[in-house]
Structure formats: C-alpha cells, structure tokens
Amino acid sequence: MTTKTHKNYIAGEFISSDHLFDNINPIDGSLISRVAEADQAMVDNAVLAAVKASSGEWSAISLSERCKVLRKIADGIDARFDEFVEAEIADTGKPYEHASKIDIPRGAENFRFFSDLAKTVSTECFEMDTPDGNGALNYAIRKPMGVIAVIAPWNLPLLLLTWKLAPALAMGNCIVAKPSEETPSTATLLAEVIHDAGVPPGVFNLLHGFGPNSTGEYLTKHEDIDAITFTGESATGSEIMRVAAKDVKSLSFELGGKNAAIIFEDADFEAAIEGTMKSVFSNCGQVCLCSERVYVHESLFEKFVLELKKRAEMLVENWPEGQSMNLGPLISQEHRKKVLDCFNRAINEGGKLITGGGVPKFSDTRKAGSWVEPTIFTGLGEEASLLTDEVFGPVCHISPFSAENEVIDTVNSTKYGLAAAIWTKDLQKGHRVSKQLEVGVVWVNTWFLRDLRTPFGGIKLSGIGREGGLHSLDFYSELTNICIKL
Ligand code: NAD
Ligand code: 6OD
Numbered sequence: 001m002t003t004k005t006h007k008n009y010i011a012g013e014f015i016s017s018d019h020l021f022d023n024i025n026p027i028d029g030s031l032i033s034r035v036a037e038a039d040q041a042m043v044d045n046a047v048l049a050a051v052k053a054s055s056g057e058w059s060a061i062s063l064s065e066r067c068k069v070l071r072k073i074a075d076g077i078d079a080r081f082d083e084f085v086e087a088e089i090a091d092t093g094k095p096y097e098h099a100s101k102i103d104i105p106r107g108a109e110n111f112r113f114f115s116d117l118a119k120t121v122s123t124e125c126f127e128m129d130t131p132d133g134n135g136a137l138n139y140a141i142r143k144p145m146g147v148i149a150v151i152a153p154w155n156l157p158l159l160l161l162t163w164k165l166a167p168a169l170a171m172g173n174c175i176v177a178k179p180s181e182e183t184p185s186t187a188t189l190l191a192e193v194i195h196d197a198g199v200p201p202g203v204f205n206l207l208h209g210f211g212p213n214s215t216g217e218y219l220t221k222h223e224d225i226d227a228i229t230f231t232g233e234s235a236t237g238s239e240i241m242r243v244a245a246k247d248v249k250s251l252s253f254e255l256g257g258k259n260a261a262i263i264f265e266d267a268d269f270e271a272a273i274e275g276t277m278k279s280v281f282s283n284c285g286q287v288c289l290c291s292e293r294v295y296v297h298e299s300l301f302e303k304f305v306l307e308l309k310k311r312a313e314m315l316v317e318n319w320p321e322g323q324s325m326n327l328g329p330l331i332s333q334e335h336r337k338k339v340l341d342c343f344n345r346a347i348n349e350g351g352k353l354i355t356g357g358g359v360p361k362f363s364d365t366r367k368a369g370s371w372v373e374p375t376i377f378t379g380l381g382e383e384a385s386l387l388t389d390e391v392f393g394p395v396c397h398i399s400p401f402s403a404e405n406e407v408i409d410t411v412n413s414t415k416y417g418l419a420a421a422i423w424t425k426d427l428q429k430g431h432r433v434s435k436q437l438e439v440g441v442v443w444v445n446t447w448f449l450r451d452l453r454t455p456f457g458g459i460k461l462s463g464i465g466r467e468g469g470l471h472s473l474d475f476y477s478e479l480t481n482i483c484i485k486l
Contacts, residue, residue, distance in 0.1 A: 004033040006184045008042055008208055009191035011049035012201025017042060021210075023184055026093040026329040027320065029368030035184045038207035043176075043218040046205035050147040050174035051224050053202030059144045059172035063118060069197055070115035070170055076193035077108040077158075087185035088158060089320045093328040093369065094283055096320050107158035107186070110166040113452045114472065118170035121473055134486045142477035144172035145250065146226035149219045151240070152187075153232045154180035154331050155286040155392075161187055164229045164252075167472035169204070176205045176225070178215055180232075182331050184208050211236060223247055229475070230254070231288075234390075234416075234461040252475045253464040254288065254457055256390040257418030260411040261291035261447075262401075262433065265299045267423035271445060273307050276396075279421050279447040280308075281315060281374055284328050285394035288462075289419040289441070289448055293387055294398045295407050301400040305378060308398070309355045312374040317360050329371040330393060336370040339393035343375060346386040351397070352379035382410060390416065404433065412438045418458035421447045440466065 006023070007014040017036040025032050038046070058066070077084060081104060088099040123140040130136055148168050152161040161179055168175055179187035191206045209215025220228055220240050227250035230240055234255040244251060261279055263272045279291040296304045318325035330336045336359075343357050356375030375395040380386055386397050401407040411420060419441040424430050430444035440458040443449060450456075453469035465475060 003031060006033055006035045006188040006208060008036055008038045008046070009188075009195070009204070009206040010042060010046045011205070012195065014191070015042070021181065023091065023182075024332070025090050026331055026370040028365040029333075029370075030365070032090045033185065035181070035208045037209040038215045038218075040218050043207060043215060043222060046176045046207055047147060047219070047222050047224045049202035050176050050205055053200060054144065054146050054174040056202070057200055058174060058203045063170075063172075066170060066172065067115040067119055069199060070111045070166060072197040073190075073193055073199075074108040074111035074115075076197050077104065077111075077190070080189065080193065084158065084186055084189055087189055088183075091157065091183040091185045092154065092331060093320060095325045095328055097326070098283060098328075099320075103156055103159050104186075106156075107162045107190075110159070110162040110452070114166040114170045117453070117469060118167070118473060121470060123479065128483075130485065136486060137484045138481055140479045140481050142171065142473070143480055144174075145476060145478050146173065147224060148173045148175050148476065149222070149225045149228045150175055150177040151216055151220070151228065151230045151232065152177070152179050154182035155283060155288070157183035158186040158190065160231050160254075161190070163467060164231075164472075165204070167467075168229070168476045169199075171473060171476040173476055174203050174205075176207060176219060178207050178209065178219055181208070181210045212239075217243070220244060225249060227251070227475075237463070250475070251464055252467065254467065255418075255461060255463045256392075256416060257288050257290075257458060257462050258293060258388070258390050258414045258416040259289060259291050259419045259421070259439070260293040260295060261396075261421040262407055262411065262423065263294070263296045263300060263304060264404075264422070264424040264426070264429065265297035266425045266429075267297075267300070268425060268445070269300065269303075269307075272423035273304070273311065275421065275423060275445070275447050276308060277311050280396040281312065281327060281394045282448070284330055284372075286331065286392055287448070290392075291421055291447075292391055292396050293411070293414075294396045295401045295410065296398055298400040298402050301398070305354060305376070305398050309376055312355050312376060315374050317366075317371055319366075327374060327394065329366075329369045331370065333370050335392070336372055339372055339391055339395070342386060342389070342391045342393070343395070346377050346380060346384065346397070349380060349384045349386070351377040351384065351386060354378055354398075356395070382413060388414065404429070408433060408436050412436075415461045416458070417460035418462035419443070
C-alpha cells in the first residue's frame with residue numbers, strides 16, 4: 001500500500017513539496033503518512049494568495065453569505081465525521097470517546113457558533129451634542145484585519161484550529177494556517193472540506209511544517225501578515241512576539257499553564273475525585289487547562305490521595321478503538337522523554353511517588369508507542385520544578401493546606417495564570433476564592449465545561465488577550481469609528 005502524503009493547500013490547489021517528513025502514530029510508532037513541508041517560497045505564495053484574496057470577493061460578500069459558507073464547512077465536517085475521528089485518533093492516539101465526543105463535534109460547532117454570533121453582534125453608537133445644536137453621530141463598523149497567520153498545537157488539533165479559523169473567516173479575513181507538525185491530518189481534511197464548500201481560492205491556505213527555521217518562522221516573520229493568532233508553549237509565544245515586534249503585528253496568544261485544583265473540606269468528595277481525575281488525566285494530561293497542582297484541605301488529604309491513586313491505577317491504556325481505553329499515549333517519543341525527565345527530577349528533588357512514574361509494559365506493538373503511566377506525587381515544596389514548570393502529561397502533585405488565604409497565595413505564586421478548579425459546597429466561598437485567583441478561567445465544582453460565548457484565555461505567561469464569543473470577533477476585526485456631523 002502506498003503511504004498517503006499530506007499536501008499544502010495554496011490558492012485553491014493541493015501542492016506537495018521537495019521535502020517530506022514522517023507523521024508517526026504515537027500508539028505504536030507506525031508511519032501514518034508523509035507530510036509536505038512548506039519552504040520559504042511556498043509560504044510566500046500562500047501569503048501572496050491571501051493578500052490578493054483579501055482585496056477580493058471574500059471581504060466584499062455580505063456577512064450572511066459568508067456565514068452560510070461557514071455552516072457549509074460545519075456540515076462538511078459532519079458528512080466526513082468518521083474520517084475526521086479516525087485521522088485525529090491516528091495522529092494523537094487519543095481515545096475514540098474523546099475524539100468523537102469532543103474534538104470533532106467541537107471542530108464543527110466552532111463554525112456554526114461563530115456563524116450565528118457574527119450575524120447578531122452590534123457595535124457602539126453615540127449621539128453627541130455639538131455647540132451648534134445639530135449634534136453628531138458616532139458609530140463603529142467592523143472591518144477585516146487582512147491576512148491572519150493561524151498557528152495551532154497538537155493536543156486538540158481540529159478543535160483549536162477551528163476555534164481561531166471560524167471567527168477569523170466570519171470577520172472577512174484571509175488565512176494562512178499551520179497545524180502542528182505532529183498532527184497534520186485533520187487540518188488537511190479540513191482544507192478539502194473548505195475547498196468543497198466553495199471558499200474562494202486564497203481565502204484559506206494551509207501550510208505544513210515545523211516551527212524554528214521552517215514554515216512557522218517564515219510565516220510569522222512575513223511582512224504581509226497583519227496578525228498572528230497562536231496557541232502553544234509560552235516559550236514559543238515569546239519567540240513569535242520577538243519576531244512580530246518588527247512590524248507591530250497584532251497578537252492573540254493562548255499559552256501554557258500550571259493550573260491548580262483546590263479541594264476544600266466541604267467539597268462533595270466523590271464529585272471532587274471524579275472531577276480531579278478528569279482535570280489531571282484527560283487527553284493524557286495534554287490539555288492546557290489540566291490541573292498539575294492539586295491542593296487538598298488537610299482534613300481530607302490522606303483519603304483523597306488514596307482514592308485518586310486507586311482510580312488512576314484503574315485507567316486503561318488500551319488501543320483507542322476499544323471501548324475500554326480511557327488513557328492514550330503522549331504525542332511523541334520526544335515529549336515522553338521530557339515528561340519522564342520531569343518525573344525523575346521530581347524524585348531527585350525529594351518527591352514521594354504515589355503511583356506511576358514510568359512506562360507501562362506491553363507485549364504487543366504498543367511497546368514502540370509513547371506511553372507513560374498515570375502518575376501522582378506528594379511531598380514537594382512549592383519551589384520544586386514539578387510545581388513550577390508545565391509538564392503537559394498525566395501527572396499531578398498533591399499538597400495539603402489548612403487555610404483559605406494560604407492556599408490562595410500558594411496557587412497564585414506561579415508565573416502562569418490560565419485556569420483553576422475549585423471544589424466546595426459553599427458557593428459564597430467558591431466565588432470569594434475565584435475572584436482572588438490570578439487566572440483567566442475558574443471552574444467551581446466542574447472542569448472544562450465550555451460555553452463558547454465566554455471569555456477564554458490566560459494572564460502572566462499563559463497568554464495575551466481573550467478568545468471566545470465577542471472577544472474573538474473583536475480580535476479578528478478592526479473597528480473604525482465614523483463621526484458624522486449633522
Ligand atoms: P509549540 O509551541 O511547540 O507548538 C505550537 C505550534 O507552534 C506548532 O504548530 C509549531 O510548529 C509552531 N511553532 C513552534 N515554534 C515556532 C516558531 N518559532 N515560530 C512559529 N511557529 C512555531 O506547542 P505544542 O507543543 O504544539 O503544544 C503544547 C503547548 O501548548 C503546551 O504548552 C500547552 O499548554 C499549550 N496550549 C495552550 C492552550 C491554551 O489555550 N492556553 C491550548 C492548547 C495548548
Ligand atoms: O475549549 C476551547 O475553546 C479551548 N480553547 C480549549 C483549550 C484547551 C487547551 O488545551
């Protein structure tokens with residue numbers, strides 16, 4: 001059987017390149033496909049196509065026509081749902097349950113949601129008094145920003161790509177997108193769906209490749225890119241910001257996290273355990289919102305650690321198609337090395353390993369995959385690297401606390417500020433504590449419950465700006481105030 005090649009999509013055409021790289025299945029290390037890396041010339045062509053398209057019909061057609069196209073894209077994803085699920089599972093190794101209930105449906109929903117929202121938002125209008133008594137009218141209109149570079153990570157590949165693409169297209173922009181080199185498949189399928197939905201050539205372009213000295217860097221450096229929307233590591237965000245500074249490009253950044261879960265003494269114990277299992281181990285801990293620092297009131301500490309250990313040890317690391325699988329592998333061998341190094345450092349720094357810490361033993365081809373055991377540590381101080389640096393794996397450290405003020409200070413003593421989860425039956429306390437946490441998103445008695453209208457994003461090293469609802473539309477459009485003297 002010939003191996004499939006994922007091509008770039010430039011100016012309405014699928015184009016290969018001289019340099020192909022391997023797309024590897026993290027379940028068993030097998031080759032899924034080959035991927036055409038876009039070189040500097042291809043990046044230039046894609047940006048040029050987007051520049052041309054941005055002065056053409058896309059921004060000029062009515063908003064309602066554009067929104068119809070977005071809904072067609074959503075329908076196109078639904079029509080090829082099984083292909084999308086299969087491709088997402090092959091690239092990431094995530095459980096069927098996750099890909100089919102979260103990644104792919106959310107990918108389609110992002111287009112429907114922003115299509116509906118874009119048609120209903122208004123802008124400001126101010127009637128103004130003037131000395132002659134006739135007054136003036138001020139009103140704002142939204143215009144496209146132009147050409148936007150969309151750079152996405154590998155953990156929720158279709159979901160996070162479409163979360164940016166849908167509002168950017170709804171606002172009339174043209175796009176050059178780059179998925180992660182680890183997860184090229186659903187992005188390529190999406191390019192086919194967008195092509196079939198009748199989006200004019202050049203409006204959406206897809207480039208495959210790596211970051212530094214490759215497609216990502218060529219794209220973010222390009223002088224004809226007007227804005228960059230990026231989700232990924234904080235260090236990458238910092239590098240992109242440096243490169244983008246020369247042209248003062250607009251930036252939207254969703255970056256790393258070191259999120260805390262706080263379990264108060266009055267928490268519903270079962271709900272807190274169940275919720276913390278999700279917030280630590282979902283997607284093998286590879287969700288930017290995952291809790292890597294868990295703080296449990298001292299009265300519950302031992303019981304909580306024992307129960308979380310018991311449940312972590314019940315997680316099943318199986319083939320993704322099987323119903324029983326609920327913990328997949330890490331994305332790559334390289335990432336596994338980083339995660340295992342974090343575990344070893346935690347042990348060297350005096351951490352107590354409660355469970356996991358190593359690589360599961362398999363007797364089949366999963367031996368060549370990137371699996372790690374679900375892992376729990378206790379016993380480390382706040383200065384330990386496991387509590388300061390993002391791991392992005394299936395791991396948490398559990399610490400006891402005694403007082404509300406103390407735990408708030410501890411949770412805030414990090415360079416990150418993305419999300420937190422609080423477990424308490426006292427909603428007064430839930431609200432009081434939420435307000436004091438230095439993060440962009442707080443969940444009380446739940447985790448990753450998403451209403452797409454709400455602001456989403458982080459502070460400190462976790463990002464710049466907010467996505468979601470109106471916040472996305474604001475980033476992807478330029479507001480112009482028109483003042484008419486009457
Ligand atoms: P990454 O930063 O390594 O890569 C993300 C994307 O940036 C990839 O497409 C990559 O090719 C590209 N890239 C890398 N270097 C680049 C450069 N110099 N110039 C231009 N592009 C470059 O991140 P990752 O490993 O793919 O994703 C995991 C990270 O993403 C974690 O830190 C996680 O917390 C973060 N993340 C954050 C959010 C959020 O909403 N805050 C969501 C998902 C993931
Ligand atoms: O649900 C979303 O919209 C979103 N941006 C999730 C981010 C998850 C990070 O890994």
